[in-house]
Amino acid sequence: MKALELGCGPGANLWFLHREGFSVAGIDSSSTAIAIAGKRLLSENQGINDTTPDLRAGNFAALEWKDASFDLAVDIFAIYANTLTVMDSAISEIYRVLKPGAFFTPNFGAVKRKVSEKVINWRKQPIRIYQRDHVQTWG
Numbered sequence: 001m002k003a004l005e006l007g008c009g010p011g012a013n014l015w016f017l018h019r020e021g022f023s024v025a026g027i028d029s030s031s032t033a034i035a036i037a038g039k040r041l042l043s044e045n046q047g048i049n050d051t052t053p054d055l056r057a058g059n060f061a062a063l064e065w066k067d068a069s070f071d072l073a074v075d076i077f078a079i080y081a082n083t084l085t086v087m088d089s090a091i092s093e094i095y096r097v098l099k100p101g102a103f104f105t106p107n108f109g110a111v112k113r114k115v116s117e118k119v120i121n122w123r124k125q126p127i128r129i130y131q132r133d134h135v136q137t138w139g
Contacts, residue, residue: 004070004097006060006090007078011037014053015044022072023051025065031057061089068099075106 003017008026010033018024018041028034034057041053058064060078073094079087094104 001071003072005074009033025054027056061086063093065097069097072103
């Protein structure tokens with residue numbers, strides 16, 4: 001299983017996913033955070049998961065991964081801290097890199113309802129949105 005975290009910072013969530021056996025990828029605007037995440041994952045998870053994390057400094061509204069690359073995408077309060085235009089681009093990019101039927105775990109904060117309504121209408125392919133205690137299939 002391949003997981004992508006948007007706004008991964010120094011890799012706390014990726015560290016957990018990597019320890020659980022996921023092949024992980026992460027993107028953050030801070031190259032310093034990406035460097036810290038890379039060192040942490042390779043040193044602390046050595047011998048537990050031998051897959052090499054794919055960590056990139058960049059813009060999550062323009063992802064560099066190929067279409068249908070991931071089984072899971074995670075957003076922990078990263079996307080919501082942008083303009084709606086950037087959020088639209090980022091979510092479209094997430095859909096592009098997710099495999100059909102993959103999980104997306106967004107955390108949109110105060111704008112969740114407005115964005116969630118857009119998520120429903122953006123793609124015709126079903127995707128499972130996990131939020132806290134339920135999974136909902138949209139599309």
